[in-house]
Amino acid sequence: MALVSSPVPPALRSKRRRERARTLAFLSPWLIGFGFFFLYPLVSTAYFSVTSYDGYTPPVFSGLQNWDFVFTKYPAFWKGLGNTLWLVVVMVSLRVVFGLGIGMLITKVKSGAGFFRTAFYLPYLAPPVAATMAFAFLLNPGTGPVNHLLGELGLPQPGWFTDPSWSKPALTLLALWGVGDLMVIFMAALLDVPKEQYEAAELDGAGPFQRFRYVTLPNISPIVMFAVVTGVIQTMQYYTQAIVAGKVASGVIGGSGQQFEPGYPSGSTWTLPQMVYRLGFQTYDYGSACVVAMVLFALSMAFTSLLLRRRSGFLAED
Structure with missing residues (x-):
C-alpha cells in the first residue's frame, strides 16, 4: 500500500x-x-x-x-612546465620541512625566543624584487661574498643564477630564506599540542623521533596540509623572483632599449606564469595565453585533489 x-x-x-x-x-x-x-x-x-x-x-x-599550437608547436611550453613542476615538488617540500624544523627549534629555546622569531620572520617581509636582487648580488659567481667564502673554505663555487643546473636551487634558497610565514604558522600549531600527550609518550618510553611521529605530526597534520596546498598554489604562480633573478644575472636590470629573453640562463628559470605574460601581453596571442592559464588551473586542482585524497598516506595519522 x-x-x-x-x-x-x-x-x-x-x-x-x-x-x-x-x-x-x-x-x-x-x-x-x-x-x-x-x-x-x-x-x-x-x-x-x-x-x-x-x-x-x-x-x-x-x-x-591554440591547444595544438601550445602542446605541439611551442617547445618552450614543455620547458616551462618542467621547471614549474620542479619548483612545486622541491621548493614546496623544502619550505614545509624547513619551516617546521625552525618552528620546532624556536619552541624549544629557553631564552631569546622573541629575538629568533623576529630574525626568522623579517626576511618574509622583504619585497620580492628587492630580496631577489640582493640574493643575485650575494650569489654572483665572480664578485659575490658567498662564492668568495666557499673558495676560502676550499669548496666548489657554483654559478648560481648564471648556471642552468644551479639557477633553480638558487631560487629555492631564496624561498627558504623567506620561510618566516610558515615558521609562524607551525609555531602556533606546535604550541597547541597538548603537553599531556608528550608526557604520556615519554612515560611509555617513546624517544624524540617516536614522540614526533606519533604525537606531534598527527596533531599538526591539518596545518601541514594547509602549508602544502597553499604552497603548491603559490608556486604555480611563481613569476616575480624567477624573472628578476634572470634579469639581474644577465645584466639587464632596467632601462629602455634593453632586450631580455625570459628564462635566463638557457630557459632554466622559465615558468608557466611567465609564458602567460609573454604570450598575452608581448605577442598579443590571448588565445594561447589562456590555454596555458587553463593548464595552470588544471594542475593546481589536480595537485590539491591528490593531496587531499592522499592525506592519510603521508601525514602519519593513526
Missing part, C-alpha cells in the same frame, strides 16, 4: 522560504565575489582558449588550434 505524504502546512512553507532567503542574503557577498572574481574569469579564459583573439579585434572561434 503506497504511503501518501501529508501536505506541508502553508505556515511551514512560508517559514522555510524565509529561512532560505535569509541564508541567501548572508551568502550573497560571497556568491557575488565568487561569480565576478572566479567563475566569470574562469569561463572567459576557457572561451578565449578556443578563439583567435589579439585584444583589439573581436574574438573568432578557432577550435583547438
